[in-house]
Amino acid sequence: MGRKVSDSDSVRRQNRGLVLGALRVQGPLSRTALAAATGLSHASITAITQDLIAQCVIVELVASEKSDARSRGRPATQLGFNRAIGTAALLELDVNRARMSLVDYGGVLVDRIETPITPTTFAFISATDFLAEQLAHLQSRNADDAPPIRRVAISVQGILDRPGHGLRWSPIAHLAGQSFGEELAAQLGLPVTLYKRGRLLAEGARWLDPALHDASVATVFVGSTVAMGMTFRGQILGRGDEGATEFGHMNHIPNGALCRCGMRGCIEAYAADYGVLRSAYSVPETTTPAPAVPAHEYDGLIVSAQAGDRNATHAFNQAGRAIGFGLSRMMAVFDPAHILIVGPGARAFPLMQAEITAALSSALVCRINGLPEIIAHHDEKEPIFQGLMMKTLNDIDQIDFAALV
Amino acid sequence: MGRKVSDSDSVRRQNRGLVLGALRVQGPLSRTALAAATGLSHASITAITQDLIAQCVIVELVASEKSDARSRGRPATQLGFNRAIGTAALLELDVNRARMSLVDYGGVLVDRIETPITPTTFAFISATDFLAEQLAHLQSRNADDAPPIRRVAISVQGILDRPGHGLRWSPIAHLAGQSFGEELAAQLGLPVTLYKRGRLLAEGARWLDPALHDASVATVFVGSTVAMGMTFRGQILGRGDEGATEFGHMNHIPNGALCRCGMRGCIEAYAADYGVLRSAYSVPETTTPAPAVPAHEYDGLIVSAQAGDRNATHAFNQAGRAIGFGLSRMMAVFDPAHILIVGPGARAFPLMQAEITAALSSALVCRINGLPEIIAHHDEKEPIFQGLMMKTLNDIDQIDFAALV
DNA sequence: ATTCTTTTTTCGAGCAGTGAAATTAATGCT
DNA sequence: AGCATTAATTTCACTGCTCGAAAAAAGAAT
Numbered sequence A, B: 001m002g003r004k005v006s007d008s009d010s011v012r013r014q015n016r017g018l019v020l021g022a023l024r025v026q027g028p029l030s031r032t033a034l035a036a037a038t039g040l041s042h043a044s045i046t047a048i049t050q051d052l053i054a055q056c057v058i059v060e061l062v063a064s065e066k067s068d069a070r071s072r073g074r075p076a077t078q079l080g081f082n083r084a085i086g087t088a089a090l091l092e093l094d095v096n097r098a099r100m101s102l103v104d105y106g107g108v109l110v111d112r113i114e115t116p117i118t119p120t121t122f123a124f125i126s127a128t129d130f131l132a133e134q135l136a137h138l139q140s141r142n143a144d145d146a147p148p149i150r151r152v153a154i155s156v157q158g159i160l161d162r163p164g165h166g167l168r169w170s171p172i173a174h175l176a177g178q179s180f181g182e183e184l185a186a187q188l189g190l191p192v193t194l195y196k197r198g199r200l201l202a203e204g205a206r207w208l209d210p211a212l213h214d215a216s217v218a219t220v221f222v223g224s225t226v227a228m229g230m231t232f233r234g235q236i237l238g239r240g241d242e243g244a245t246e247f248g249h250m251n252h253i254p255n256g257a258l259c260r261c262g263m264r265g266c267i268e269a270y271a272a273d274y275g276v277l278r279s280a281y282s283v284p285e286t287t288t289p290a291p292a293v294p295a296h297e298y299d300g301l302i303v304s305a306q307a308g309d310r311n312a313t314h315a316f317n318q319a320g321r322a323i324g325f326g327l328s329r330m331m332a333v334f335d336p337a338h339i340l341i342v343g344p345g346a347r348a349f350p351l352m353q354a355e356i357t358a359a360l361s362s363a364l365v366c367r368i369n370g371l372p373e374i375i376a377h378h379d380e381k382e383p384i385f386q387g388l389m390m391k392t393l394n395d396i397d398q399i400d401f402a403a404l405v
Numbered sequence C: 001a002t003t004c005t006t007t008t009t010t011c012g013a014g015c016a017g018t019g020a021a022a023t024t025a026a027t028g029c030t
Numbered sequence D: 001a002g003c004a005t006t007a008a009t010t011t012c013a014c015t016g017c018t019c020g021a022a023a024a025a026a027g028a029a030t
Helices: A008-026 A031-038 A042-054 A127-141 A180-188 A197-208 A273-280 A295-307 A310-333 A344-361 A364-369 A383-401 B008-026 B031-038 B042-054 B127-141 B180-188 B197-208 B273-280 B295-306 B310-333 B344-361 B364-369 B383-401
Strands: A058-060 A078-081 A087-093 A097-104 A109-116 A149-156 A167-169 A192-196 A217-222 A226-232 A338-342 A373-377 B058-060 B078-081 B087-093 B097-104 B109-116 B149-156 B167-169 B192-196 B217-222 B226-232 B338-342 B373-377
Touching: A008 A031, A008 A042, A008 A078, A008 A383, A008 B008, A031 A042, A042 A058, A087 A127, A087 A383, A097 A127, A097 A383, A109 A127, A127 A149, A127 A180, A149 A180, A149 A197, A149 A383, A167 B364, A180 A192, A192 A197, A192 A383, A197 A217, A197 A226, A197 A338, A197 A383, A217 A310, A217 A344, A273 A295, A273 A310, A273 A344, A295 A310, A295 A344, A310 A344, A310 A364, A310 B310, A338 A344, A344 A364, A344 A373, A364 B167, B008 B031, B008 B042, B008 B078, B008 B383, B031 B042, B042 B058, B087 B127, B087 B383, B097 B127, B097 B383, B109 B127, B127 B149, B127 B180, B149 B180, B149 B197, B149 B383, B180 B192, B192 B197, B192 B383, B197 B217, B197 B226, B197 B338, B197 B383, B217 B310, B217 B344, B273 B295, B273 B310, B273 B344, B295 B310, B295 B344, B310 B344, B310 B364, B338 B344, B344 B364, B344 B373
Parallel strands: A087 A149, A149 A192, A217 A338, A338 A373, B087 B149, B149 B192, B217 B338, B338 B373
Antiparallel strands: A058 A078, A087 A097, A097 A109, A217 A226, B058 B078, B087 B097, B097 B109, B217 B226
């Protein structure tokens, strides 16, 4: 559609969004600070915050007595999200576990359920039923003080269908083809959104470091899969299906190693845990990949390589080469200012760095603009959960509450 | 930067931009038609068009007597751009020629100069002087009725520097390193913008077909170089440097054929005219590429291949394979709804199609979502000039005139 | 000349944002 | 305690924008 008519309503929506966005990024702020953060006049901030408070979207926070080294003048009252106005249900669907979290509007974790997933889980129960059940359990457990769930967001792996109702393909067995997003939305009467895990990495990276918030960043996840999320000047690339990056399944070598996806020569087939394991133990490249690699086995390989084991070192070199050429090819299309490597494989980054650098050096863009800065980011902060949460809360801000009259 | 405060000024700017944009896309319209096209009320259209007419941005067109099969009711007065308010200078810098066109605000070509460029042209005269001279000539030739030049836009090949003042690298000899964009801007006191040629292809494609205007499209130029422009839901990717696509220099085969850029294994080294020629005549891949290939030689090769010549056929197969794998790799990062092939190589598309399809079939994205629709578009309509012009006029609309008070 | 019909303009209302002035709520000093 | 000082908010008067409804304009049809 593109551009739309602008009127006083859209002005208000924009500016309410600005206020909520500032609070989301910077935490509780006084009205004066909000004026500074948004660029709006004090008068407008007064009007907007009055509305938002009347609608119970935000609340005045009572000053914690000690916290402030009092200065002169009228003390500022901090404004923050009204945590009790609603919650979001966040579900992370992974190859071997499902984790559903309930967070309040302020971003505080309320409750969490974790369930293992096996290759047969979705053979016996539909994804819709499985998720609905989990959600019901979570709701009943927190029935006493119950702000309503406003949105459900699901992190998935694989390729989404165009409308984002389900997956066309997924490494999680029996999940593809089910329209569980749409079904769940209909069943719950709530908006349900599916996100590619790689996309959330990008969202998570944005919130991780303020310097990255408005930059162009490619975030590469290396672990049981290889995935990528990208932001372009602070905007996430890939709404719905278009722009969905399948970095892990970019072709590295025509007719190369067999990938879990069934194709041959994908980056993932060399750089995901199973790919590294396969090369390290000299298993033929055409052997069907293991369905899951225990964490300790991958870690052990890192240790061996660090200790100088030839086979392990070679395997990580191969992985680095695959990632490096993938990045070099990506950079011919999209040239981010920062590259982040996250996931279990981030620990193996030093083992892959030389090959990555070598591959990048063969790209014209790199020769001209210099090699990009690559940072391995150990994800103790759960970038996927972080991204899922921030994206969802931000959606509630901008879609549900910025527009409300 | 991101989001900005919205106030009544920005509302007017947005809506003025909407009006100008509708005129730019649909040609002259009546006020009623403008209201329908923009979604604004009649009252607002009256106010906005009154302003624009008072500022001489648009004018009421006198009805050509015969043109309208008169119906009842008050006859509509068409509004169109005031062609006399200004002109844009559009310069296409190519490997072997420079072409400077003067177009008026209505998009009508006023005058045009074409000058050959040789590998030594910019060894003897700075690009700034060369361009300033051309421009002065063009201006003096049209001195009599002279609407002022409002913007200068230059189509270049190569890699732009970050601020867009010049080129970091270019296939045009001696051009890289000169800040001719900035120098020219300072000298003329006008905004001068440099655009990558590939980017303009995307812009041109947008205006070529209304169906593509808001779609996600990748446009591939195949000829003396290989380049790509992309739009994402109607927005051009790659402002300034980031997102600048160097598709032609994406690595196809590590350590492969020598490319004009000096790297090895670029797609261009297989799919540009010189690459095809080299394979057809079995010249070693490490031979330095010819600086320019005469059009008839490339055309002759197409004819030979069509006639079944083995070497020529093989050369185009190689080219198709390079393009196909390039597209497959691109689609792992960015998955457009349409792929356009333009340029001299579009005629050779049938010769490359089988290999392109085969390569794409090895991409997971294609297996899941089906092969993308690839259309070879013979560029009789000059998409680059078209793109340069529309982009520049649209900039005048939105930047110079939408904001004006 | 009068009666449609369609296009434009005019008018009053409603809502946003802004700067300046007023108000509020503490602190500091006497 | 009383009053000046200071900083955060709110109030107020004003401007600009869009909108819907009604009025005006400009031909065509009768």
